Amino acid sequence: MPVTSPDRPNWYLLQCKPRQDERAHLNLLQQNYVVYHPQLVRERVIRGKRQRVSESLFPGYLFIQLSRNDNWAPLRSTRGVSRVVEFNHGPATVAEHVIEHLRGRCLASEMATDEALRPGEPLQIISGPLSPLEGVFLALHGNDRVMLLLQFLNREQSVCLPRSVIERQTRAFQPCH
Known part of the structure; x- marks a missing residue:
């Protein structure tokens, strides 16, 4: 004290x-x-x-x-x-x-x-089992989680991750069509 x-x-x-x-x-x-x-x-x-x-x-x-x-x-x-x-x-x-x-x-x-994230913004996963995958920000999910669209296993997958494991990416992500 x-x-x-x-x-x-x-x-x-x-x-x-x-x-x-x-x-x-x-x-x-x-x-x-x-x-x-x-x-x-x-x-x-x-x-x-x-x-x-x-x-x-x-x-x-x-x-x-x-x-x-x-x-x-x-x-x-x-x-x-x-x-x-x-x-x-x-x-x-x-x-x-x-x-x-x-x-x-x-x-x-x-x-x-x-500096809020905007839908469509490219992000990279910096830690965890999905690191170093890149994705696109979809939406906030609560206070500390985000929804990302990933190109994973030859298709687009949406995943929910803690905000602390992602960072902004400068390269654009190209989803498959």
Whole structure:
């Protein structure tokens, strides 16, 4: 556990009431607290249309920056906040480098969806039993899986693979006709 200083602010973990992360976040900001609510940007199919949505990385939790000298009493009555998470009879501190790592991960998710895969885009399988086959992107299948059209065993096959095992390909794939 990091050493805490009464003068220097540290990051702490707050538990929110069920499905009230956003409410707690807004209410804490209105009280001038420094709050971090890590969110990942994902592509989802909603009512037949692909849309970008933000999802909480840790549903039900927020990070707040406070020093030991700050007034913690308003946290208990802030709408949406359930409690300050504690370990060993004291508030659980979160190291600054952990917060920075989370910020980087969330920023990377925003950038990754900006470069979203498009139907017909050539891709290559970079690991697993189908590596190094090449295919064409068909569609997203959930958050972390993709449907590919492969030229396999002298015919076109559609396969569902984890997004982590594919990468963009510069050469075009030629399906058989």
